[in-house]
Amino acid sequence: MNNTQQYELNKGLAQMLKGGVIMDVTTPEQAKIAQEAGACAVMALERIPADIRAAGGVSRMSDPKMIKEIQDAVSIPVMAKCRIGHFVEAQILEAIEIDYIDESEVLSPADDIYHIDKTKFKVPFVCGARDLGEALRRINEGASMIRTKGEPGTGDVIQAVRHLRKMNSEIRKIVSMSEDELFEAAKELKVPYNLITYVHNNGKLPVVNFAAGGVATPADAALMMQLGAEGVFVGSGIFKSGDPRKRASAIVEAVTNYKDAKLIAKLSENLGEAMVGINPEEIKIIMEERGI
Amino acid sequence: MKIGVLALQGAFIEHINMINKINQQNCPSLLFNQSNNFAFSNFKLQIECVEIRRPKDLAEIDALIIPGGESTVQGLLLRKSGLFNSIKKLIESGMPVLATCAGLILLAKEIENESSAHLQTFPIKVVRNAYGRQLGSFCSTANVGEIKDFPLVFIRAPYIKECLSPDVTVLCKDKDRIVAAQYKNQFVYAFHPEMSDDTRIHEEFIKAVFKYSSKKLLAG
Numbered sequence: 001m002n003n004t005q006q007y008e009l010n011k012g013l014a015q016m017l018k019g020g021v022i023m024d025v026t027t028p029e030q031a032k033i034a035q036e037a038g039a040c041a042v043m044a045l046e047r048i049p050a051d052i053r054a055a056g057g058v059s060r061m062s063d064p065k066m067i068k069e070i071q072d073a074v075s076i077p078v079m080a081k082c083r084i085g086h087f088v089e090a091q092i093l094e095a096i097e098i099d100y101i102d103e104s105e106v107l108s109p110a111d112d113i114y115h116i117d118k119t120k121f122k123v124p125f126v127c128g129a130r131d132l133g134e135a136l137r138r139i140n141e142g143a144s145m146i147r148t149k150g151e152p153g154t155g156d157v158i159q160a161v162r163h164l165r166k167m168n169s170e171i172r173k174i175v176s177m178s179e180d181e182l183f184e185a186a187k188e189l190k191v192p193y194n195l196i197t198y199v200h201n202n203g204k205l206p207v208v209n210f211a212a213g214g215v216a217t218p219a220d221a222a223l224m225m226q227l228g229a230e231g232v233f234v235g236s237g238i239f240k241s242g243d244p245r246k247r248a249s250a251i252v253e254a255v256t257n258y259k260d261a262k263l264i265a266k267l268s269e270n271l272g273e274a275m276v277g278i279n280p281e282e283i284k285i286i287m288e289e290r291g292i
Numbered sequence: 293m294k295i296g297v298l299a300l301q302g303a304f305i306e307h308i309n310m311i312n313k314i315n316q317q318n319c320p321s322l323l324f325n326q327s328n329n330f331a332f333s334n335f336k337l338q339i340e341c342v343e344i345r346r347p348k349d350l351a352e353i354d355a356l357i358i359p360g361g362e363s364t365v366q367g368l369l370l371r372k373s374g375l376f377n378s379i380k381k382l383i384e385s386g387m388p389v390l391a392t393c394a395g396l397i398l399l400a401k402e403i404e405n406e407s408s409a410h411l412q413t414f415p416i417k418v419v420r421n422a423y424g425r426q427l428g429s430f431c432s433t434a435n436v437g438e439i440k441d442f443p444l445v446f447i448r449a450p451y452i453k454e455c456l457s458p459d460v461t462v463l464c465k466d467k468d469r470i471v472a473a474q475y476k477n478q479f480v481y482a483f484h485p486e487m488s489d490d491t492r493i494h495e496e497f498i499k500a501v502f503k504y505s506s507k508k509l510l511a512g
Contacts, residue, residue, distance in 0.1 A: 001430060009429045012303075012447045012487050016360050016393070019301040038369065040301060040362040075420060076362055077448065099426040099448070122427055249368075256300050256369055257345055 003119065007144060010124030013077065013099065014145035014208035017041055017231055021221065021252050022210070024048045024235040027066075028073035034238070037248035041077040041099070043233070044070040049106050049153030050236035050275065053285065058108045061089040064096050071096075079126070084291040085111020087120075094123040100145070101125045103138075105290035106152045106235075115291060118142025127291075128212065130163045132170035133189035134292055135205055140192050146205055148229070149288040150213010153236050155275040157214040157223065159288055164211055164227050174199045213288070216241070216274050218254030218267045225258035242272030293501060296353035298379075299343035300369040302361015302394060306486040308341045310494045315339055317491075339498060347374050355388040355501040358395030360447070360484055363420065366394055367410045376411070383413045388477040388504050390497045396480040397450050404453060414475050415457035422451045422469075422482075436472050436481075437463040439492045444471070444483040451482050477504055 020040025025031040031042045046062040047055065061082045071078045077099035082089035084103055089110075093101050103116055105128050118125040119142035128149035129135035135146045148167070150160035174185055174196060182200055186193040198206050211224035212233035221232045232255055234248075241247045250267040257263045295311060297304045315338055342353055356379065358366075370376045383389050383399075391399050399414040406420070423429065429447045436442045444466060452470035455462070463479075464472035471482040477500060485493040 005431045008487075009431065009445065009447060010426070012445060012484065013426055013429065015303045015306065015487070016362065016447060018303060018305070018361070019299070020362060020365055035364060036368075038365045040365050071425075076364060077426065094427075097425045097427050124426060252365070253369070253372060256373075260345075 006122055007142070010144035011207050013124060014126070017077070017145075017210075018208055019256060020231050021248075021255050022079065022231070022233045023238055023248060024233075025070060025239070028069045030239055030244075031070045031073045031078075033245050034248060035074045035076050037245055038252035039076060039248065040231070041079055042070065042074060043079045043081065043102065043235070045081055048236045048239060049287075050155070050240050051153075052106060053153045056285075060107060061086070061092065064092060067093075067098065068096055071098075081107055082116075083107040083110040085109060085114050085116060087116045090116050090118075090121060090123075090125075094121055098123060102147075103127050103143075103291075105149060105287045109290045115141050126210075128288075129167065130288055130292070131166045132174070132199070133191055135167060135209070136189065136191035136195045136199070139205070139207055140195060143207065145208050145210065147210040147212040147233055150211070150215075151286070151288055152213045153287075154214050155216045155237060155240070157216070157220045160211050160213040160215065160224060161227065163213075163288075164224065164229060167205075167209070168228050171199055171203060171205070175203045215251075217247075217271070218250045218264055221251045222254045222258040222264050225255055231255065237275055240275035242274075247271050247274075293337065293355075293498070293505065294340045294342055294353045295355045295357060295498075295501065296342045296344045296350060297357045298359060298366070298375075298395075299345050300361075300373065300375075301365045302359045303484070303486060304343065304357075304359040304361075306484075307357045307359050307392075307494075308343075310486050310491055311339050311341050311498075314491050314494060314498065337498070337502070344375065345373065347378050350375070350378055350382065353387075354505050355390070355497070356382065357497075358389065358391040358398055359486070360393035360395065363394040363397035363410070366398060370398070370410065380411050380413060383411065383478065386477055386504065388497065388501045389413075389479070390494070391478070391480045392484050392486060393447065393449055393482060396452075396482055399478060399480055400452075401456055402454075414473075414478050414480060415455065415460060416452045416470075416473060416475075416480075417454040417456060418450045419453050420450050421448055423449055432466055434464050434466055436493060437474070437496070439496065442485070442492065443488040443490055445487045446471075446483050447487075449482045452480075
């Protein structure tokens with residue numbers, strides 16, 4: 001099988017996840033709860049972003065043993081995070097046959113200049129982006145799925161909204177350009193011309209785009225979907241809340257029925273306490289600025 | 293003609309795009325002529341797609357497509373949305389259905405190593421994630437029924453381990469494993485025809501829907 005086919009298969013897996021919710025889990029038990037609640041995939045990690053924030057220090061790839069236990073516990077795809085630029089962590093995750101690697105700003109970056117050359121891997125990658133330039137640079141490096149960065153572990157959806165709106169507005173701008181303006185646009189965004197022409201012709205990224213960072217309620221999830229996300233990552237929002245099982249399944253239903261306000265109203269009833277959350281202004285580490 | 297596309301989760305837009313592509317192009321196989329027993333030569337069929345999320349969306353559809361995605365998620369949402377029984381009844385009453393990957397799992401009578409199944413309208417036993425994790429996903433080419441050299445895209449795919457009725461027709465095998473089959477008006481594919489540029493499987497399905505609808509019309 002050649003590289004192009006592999007990349008198509010990897011983009012294809014992201015397409016299968018669309019309209020779904022990918023949940024952060026730290027134990028096989030949580031993974032099972034997530035699957036039963038309707039998660040379309042789980043992200044296996046040692047600590048959810050809110051706890052990474054609280055703990056401070058250097059945050060690394062999770063213990064492969066713990067990831068394998070989660071792989072054994074569920075039948076849905078399992079993702080795991082490696083540090084930005086840490087291609088050996090990525091090699092390890094590929095060796096244990098992870099379904100998707102998240103080269104993630106939530107962990108401490110291992111390289112402050114280079115991202116991983118993702119074209120060298122068979123396993124697919126998802127990467128965070130705050131705007132169209134970042135998204136297309138990651139895609140050029142081989143990412144087969146994009147998510148907004150948001151500001152992880154805050155329970156505050158404002159950054160995810162900002163990133164998705166910015167990306168969509170930049171896409172609309174590229175679409176409306178005349179063809180001879182696209183060369184300059186590629187230069188300005190620091191991205192290859194062929195990816196700009198793809199966006200110009202198709203009005204979308206060449207890969208699936210999910211929302212991530214700060215999603216804590218069914219309403220947050222539906223908001224991201226109405227803004228054009230193709231699915232949602234929920235990190236700390238579920239297992240940092242009062243009733244994770246109920247909240248998880250409410251968020252899943254809200255993503256499917258994101259335009260049905262009556263149903264979302266019903267889903268939002270009696271969910272127990274949402275994660276407390278912190279404002280991005282109150283935090284010291286701004287994760288979204290990692291890896292641009 | 294209205295085709296419902298189950299839109300609970302997964303790659304449903306891809307199926308809708310496929311149908312729209314067929315709407316736009318002049319597919320030679322869709323120009324019905326005398327040899328197909330249809331007197332509609334030069335008749336241009338317009339097919340409308342309806343996204344199915346709630347039971348009310350099922351009104352007036354002539355056929356159903358169940359897309360790829362995660363079968364656990366779609367199975368759960370089928371039950372929660374109240375669609376489960378209505379869809380099962382429609383399929384059992386003969387409504388044509390095309391199902392890919394997760395859709396095949398949803399229709400299967402039995403799922404290996406799992407105590408429960410979903411709609412159970414198709415007498416086959418399937419194996420989920422039969423080729424392992426994402427690194428086991430692959431592409432191939434094969435004849436699918438009458439269709440020659442169709443590109444097969446397998447993504448964390450299932451396959452059919454056993455046919456539980458003599459009325460099941462095997463449409464395609466890949467390395468001795470059954471990956472596409474037909475039972476009455478139900479067509480299941482372990483791979484993703486909606487992920488290729490090739491519209492032939494969808495065209496065949498539309499023909500089957502057309503046949504079914506005109507028969508129903510004549511009988512009614």
